[in-house]
Amino acid sequence: MACRSNHENVVKFLIGCGVEANVQDEHGQTPLLVCCIHGYSGLVSLLIESSIAGHLPEPLECDTADHRGLTPLNCAAIKGDLNLVKNLISRGQADVNQTSPKGCTPLIYAGRGGYAEVVRYLLEKRASPLKQDNAGGTVLHHAIEKGHLNVLEVMLEHGIDVYSAIELADNAGRTPLFEAVEMEEEVNQFGVVPSGEESKIENLIRILTRPKRRSEGGFGAKVNVLNYNGQTPLFQAVKNGNFRAVKTLVEMGA
DSSP states (O other), X not given: OTTTTTOHHHHHHHHHTTOOSSOOOTTSOOHHHHHHHHTOHHXXXXXXXXXXXXXXXXXXXXXXXXXXXXXXXXXXHHHTOHHHHHIIIXXXXXXXXXXXXXXXXXXXXXXXXXXXXXXXHHHHTTOOTTOOOTTSOOHHHHHHXXXXXXXXXXXXXXXXXXXXXXXXXXXXXXXHHHHHHTSOOOOOTTSOOOOSSOOHHHHHHHHHHSOSSTTTTOOOOOTTOOXXXXXXXXXXXXXHTOHHHHHHHHHTTO
């Protein structure tokens, strides 16, 4: 309760009384996990440093998951809280490659949220860059689904072969290009897709499918790739009625 309410003085008092810090509530959440969910970085530091100093009855368990299967580091990555992520890994020794029940790593969560600096730090700490979730999706699938090209740029900076990884397929044979094609169209306040200027989907498809030469600034994704049902990104765009995506794919060689 003290952690949930961000009462630092009360937490200090309870630590001094020798209260167990790894206890889980009815949701399976430890005090550390509760603090990470709410972004209470001060309390996270207090718990971790108290453990390091030997002020807790037992060492703090930084990788304990709740009933959803989410750990403190998972939650920090989902929030995109770089300070929390750094503290959990550098001081709490959290496992950088821990997975949720869906097979998602902190890197996948950070990439899906477009949190480039968190992605950069996780890669520096040797996060597995192309680990696949239970559906076969990589961080590229998740980042591109949400239109976060900045994540791809960070991966390139760290020497990850994004140009090859852009062709990695999930369990349905879908490469990240399929995720771009199936992005939801941006609409204005009236629920109408703006006309005239290039949409986010069009821009994303162009960048992914341009030649991977530096002058082109593209990633060289194969525009006519087939999923395991024999369908191309163009087929999927037509099926979804996404005519901007259809037009762009045809212009790029579909």
